Amino acid sequence: MEKLIGSETVKRGMAQMQKGGVIMDVVNAEQAKIAEASGAVAVMALERVPSDIRAAGGVARMADPRIVEEVLNAVSIPVMAKARIGHIVEARVLEAMGVDYIDESEVLTPADEEFHLLKSDYTVPFVCGCRDLGEASRRIGEGAAMLRTKGEPGTGNIVEAVRHMRKVQAQVRKVVHMNDDELMTEAKLLGAPYEVLKQIRAEGKLPVVNFAAGGVATPADAALMMELGADGVFVGSGVFKSENPEKFASAIVQATTYYNDYELIGKLSKELGSAMKGIDISKLSAEERMQERGW
Amino acid sequence: MKTIGVLGLQGAVQEHLKQIEALGMNGLIVKKPEQMNEIDGLIIPGGESTAIKNLIVRYGFLAPLRDFSQKGKPILGTCAGMVLLAKEITDTDESHLGLMDIKVKRNAYGRQRDSFEVDLEVKGIEDVFPSVFIRAPYIEAVGGNVEVLATYEDKIVAARQGNLMVSSFHPELTADTRFINLFAELVDAPAMAPVAP
16 A cells, blocks of 8 residues: 555544543643643644633634644644534634644534535544434544534533433444344434444444543543543543643543542542532523534 | 553553454553553553653553563553653653663654555565554664664664564554564563663
8 A cells, every 4th residue: 555644544543542531622832731741632722612612602713723823833742623513614724734633513603504524525534523323423424533422511511421422322332233124224213324333333333432522520520421431531611710720630631541440539539629610501591502503 | 371461541552452352362451550460561552652651650650661671571662652662752851661772753754634554564574564654753763783673764663672662653553463463472482681771
């Protein structure tokens, strides 16, 4: 084989290297360095963390390229950035800037209410949010090389991430145990590409890495998501909206690695200061629920 | 039967384990330093070297890993593992485990968009080996008794020195177990003299 860039193996492989790790939202070089020093496996460069996006309202777009560039220059770990759902040009701009991974994200205001990006067209890999196996499979079908639960971003409330992770896992288990003749109907019911379900059944698992995201606020939250089968964790507002970001970041990293060492997690959780203030998701109106974005 | 451990702090741990088991050997995910006593060889997988280093130091793996190597027990480092094993890292005074006489350049091929796959000739493997490079390092310089196992565009991308073996690429991301098998042969071989610290 001649040299091949942007292949499925290389894109999915990049996410496999992130497994067991924590990816942190940052808004400047200083935060990026704190994240790197705490043991984050990547940072997500943003203009505002999700909880501030909620507070600010209005249209949330791709970050100012100056912020992305500042973060790219500040750290040696991979840098991710978010593009709006369906915003071809934001994604191409981030790719041209050399961002290592793009999150086609419901945290930003969607640019297209019908179509997601055709992610297989890009050299840069993409991560996308999902609430169930249908959504996960459609994103894989479009070329996503990594998945994450949608959860409910910027709330500091883990309940939706738990719901989405359990749902996807249960649906994968069901597909894996299906007979050949049941698979097409399952594809129809889930709204999932048949070929992706066939692959899941053959491999016994999702063909791409699936992280937890959307509501992780404490070391115990991160460990809970690992316990439920997440391959790793995204922490959005949880780190830099906490009282002591350095301590929080480091504790979440350790709790993710040692997610079943409860004594350690107890120790890590002591004297951390207060976590971000959370939001009761049932108090959010339908328009305020970011997880409803994406199709 | 010999047991090969995979350092399980972060990264492509399961992928290596799957290859070890496919070769019919015992695999063990090593998350605690005391587990180092249960294994005959160790793989440090691909992942993020700074994140893995951080956990190695914090969880007391530094001395046990160096001890393991000093006993002449085989260690394989892929990608991040290569960075961790090197005595020298380009553009920094800091090395991590500092065990192998190689000078390694991190992210040597550029960012993720420059990550690639290519077929390479690897010493000890017939025909070509599918090699997956992800934000990969390469070796800029080697000490006297380091054996070069593979090069790509004149850069060293796999090497061996006594009980230590490294690759820039990720054999664990392919279905081809031949590279891991080279390491397994090292684990099966009689104990050898360790690389001098």
